[in-house]
Amino acid sequence: MEKITKKAVISLYQDTRKPNAEGLCPIRIQVYYGRQRYFPTNIRLSEEDFKNSYKTSKPKGERLRELKVELQAIESKANEVVDEIKVFTFEKFEKLLYATRSSLTNIIDHYQTYIAELDKNDQTGTSSSYSCSINSIREYFNSARINPIEVITFDMITPELLNKYENWMIAMDNSRTTVGIYLRALRKIFNQAIDEGIIDKEIYPFKKYKIPTGKNTKKAIEAPDLKKLFNADTKGNIFQEKAKAFWFFSYQCNGMNIRDISELKFKDLHGTYFSFLRHKTIRTTKEDPKPIIVPITDYVKWVIEKYGNKKGKPNDYVFPIFSPGMDAKERHRVNQNFVRFINQHMKKLAKNNGMDIKGTMEARHSFTTQVTRKQGMEFAQEALGHTTLATTQNYWAGFQSETKKEMADMLMNFEEPKTKGKQQERIRQR
Incomplete structure (x- = not known):
């Protein structure tokens, strides 16, 4: 059985199997963590340039030195992503590597990603519940705005805001049970972001704010x-x-x-x-x-x-x-x-x-x-x-x-x- 390393190992790799018309081959990020996976970059180089820049300790010429710095920056970013992940998976690495900073902190994007995952797993009922949750939260944020917002960051969700949202929902004739369903979905999104190292647990609002629960009175027929x-x-x-x-x-x-x-x-x-x-x-x-x-x-x-x-x-x-x-x-x-x-x-x-x-x-x-x-x-x-x-x-x-x-x-x-x-x-x- 292949031994899993404690930390994912990052390096750059040139895929020489299919060069383009100019003879340039794609540079990929090689990640080793028990097995190897490759992730694309937007860079193509000749085999000679890749050898004389990235693989050379002291490249000759300004062009090759600048090229080495660019490639090392890509490698450095990949290592930073590895350091951010508490429990490494290739899926988490890919998500963090290619996501923009605004996308990483935008709750709406996290909802959409998770909803797509639920749909993929045929969990349509749960997917529908999460869609209702984020739609309701967006409606609350936009209720007093002329121009709707498309970004809701994690740090905008505070215990005070959740109390206001709860009161707004009740005033809109929603039950406490509905409020609880929507906010448990939001809590799940927060927990996932913390587990993936995207946000700091210090901004977690559910320590101080308690999600309401309905009476849940069950009626049985005698x-x-x-x-x-x-x-x-x-x-x-x-x-x-x-x-x-x-x-x-x-x-x-x-x-x-x-x-x-x-x-x-x-x-x-x-x-x-x-x-x-x-x-x-x-x-x-x-x-x-x-x-x-x-x-x-x-x-x-x-x-x-x-x-x-x-x-x-x-x-x-x-x-x-x-x-x-x-x-x-x-x-x-x-x-x-x-x-x-x-x-x-x-x-x-x-x-x-x-x-x-x-x-x-x-x-x-x-x-x-x-x-x-x-x-x-x-x-x-x-x-x-x-x-x-x-x-x-x-x-x-x-x-x-x-x-x-x-x-x-x-x-x-x-x-x-x-x-x-x-x-x-x-x-x-x-």
Whole structure:
């Protein structure tokens, strides 16, 4: 195994493989750090000039001496970049080497670079969140200006400014949750710039300024209302019927997110169960991904048969929500539209039956409530796909206090649960 040097070694190298019409060959920056990589300069020289200037300790003639100084300046800049990087990578070196000083300190440019990286990794939802964050920050800076600014430097973001931005956001009728989402993105950009040695940690504003957090109150639907909603008559409205089917599919399938339902493929079906990796966390847990196992009940089977594709190859989607060939942005857009479809028609169905439902997340929250009460926190952790029990505990902590009280009261209920009617019969009657 090749040994990694403690520090990247810089030198200049002439690539003589493809000289131009004048016989001049490009000069490249050679970087050795366990392996070699080459980075271009804008200089081309004859082999003789490169040998008699850069490779000679005392070049003869003013032209060659000036040429040596120019080449040494390039080498010196490359070494300065190496010294600025705390943990060396070729990617960081390339970014710092070619970036202008204004680009290095311009937060807008850092956002755009990171957004491009997220798009490249098909993290479209996160990319959209970062785009909203920087657009909001730019809007704040330009709210009192006639001519919009295109440069926002790191040192302009102070604790005082962040407090003003927060107040401005609230005054613009944004929630504290939204403010928190946008500023956590900004904090990430700051942390990256510090890690890359671009800015000094002394200007980090989040030591004094604390990002607000929303109440994050999670609403779960109790069993009597779940039964009422499940049996609700859609009166022939095919849109409400479809929305209800996917809402309860999510509920029964471990509170499965709609995006994961959209991504489900025939290769994930295994007879009596199906398995999937959560789209939301697949990148953060890619070293040890643990699939979530979901039993295929009669109801799950009914939804697949009624609304799924009839036939498919292993890599084909089970449900006709996504189409082959869609890129990441298109899949994100289509999924968001499908979520809105379910939310819109479930709200109408619930309202018609004297209930209030906000959207698809209540299916997940309702599943969490029921399974935690009946099976315990560890079972809920596995079913929800949380990597740690602490995540499940934090998730449960967001539920209403009366729900927790009811759970505590159940501990004193020593009666055997009454047998309820079979759901399977209702499914067969559909």
